[in-house]
Amino acid sequence: MVPAEYLGIIAGIFTTFSTIPQIMRVYKLRSAREISLLFNASMLLGIVIWLIYGIVLGLVSIIIWNSIGIALNSWLLFAKLKYGRAKSI
Amino acid sequence: MVPAEYLGIIAGIFTTFSTIPQIMRVYKLRSAREISLLFNASMLLGIVIWLIYGIVLGLVSIIIWNSIGIALNSWLLFAKLKYGRAKSI
Numbered sequence: 001m002v003p004a005e006y007l008g009i010i011a012g013i014f015t016t017f018s019t020i021p022q023i024m025r026v027y028k029l030r031s032a033r034e035i036s037l038l039f040n041a042s043m044l045l046g047i048v049i050w051l052i053y054g055i056v057l058g059l060v061s062i063i064i065w066n067s068i069g070i071a072l073n074s075w076l077l078f079a080k081l082k083y084g085r086a087k088s089i
Numbered sequence: 090m091v092p093a094e095y096l097g098i099i100a101g102i103f104t105t106f107s108t109i110p111q112i113m114r115v116y117k118l119r120s121a122r123e124i125s126l127l128f129n130a131s132m133l134l135g136i137v138i139w140l141i142y143g144i145v146l147g148l149v150s151i152i153i154w155n156s157i158g159i160a161l162n163s164w165l166l167f168a169k170l171k172y173g174r175a176k177s178i
Contacts (some may be wrong), residue, residue: 004142040107
């Protein structure tokens with residue numbers, strides 16, 4: 001692992017785990033009307049491609065964080081579909 | 090630019106631009122109560138570190154998307170602070 005990967009480990013703690021308080025907020029309010037479905041779906045699709053990018057270039061932090069990101073954003077998408085009640089994206 | 094960077098360009102279109110429909114949704118509803126401030130702030134901080142990571146490793150797509158991401162997430166943070174009306178994170 002090259003030294004810069006440690007920077008990637010720190011960066012990912014903030015970007016990937018940022019999804020957790022958002023998921024918690026949706027469950028607390030039991031509402032996800034303001035969460036954009038297009039935001040959620042687009043983010044999830046992009047993260048899958050970032051994971052492939054990380055695998056191709058052998059970037060450890062990109063692989064780790066995007067794998068966890070797929071799980072967390074799938075959870076947020078589930079919460080959005082459960083509490084969304086919105087027809088608009 | 091190595092070939093894998095094209096994959097990064099595509100990935101970033103989805104992850105970075107996903108913030109746009111979220112910003113639009115907040116402005117449309119004039120409410121950002123459900124948007125977690127901790128999500129927003131943590132994402133922004135993480136993106137800044139990812140940008141440094143991209144610069145150190147010379148990864149073009151990481152640099153491009155995180156630069157744009159800083160602008161878009163700052164805008165979302167502005168919208169959250171404007172329409173948030175929430176004391177909880």
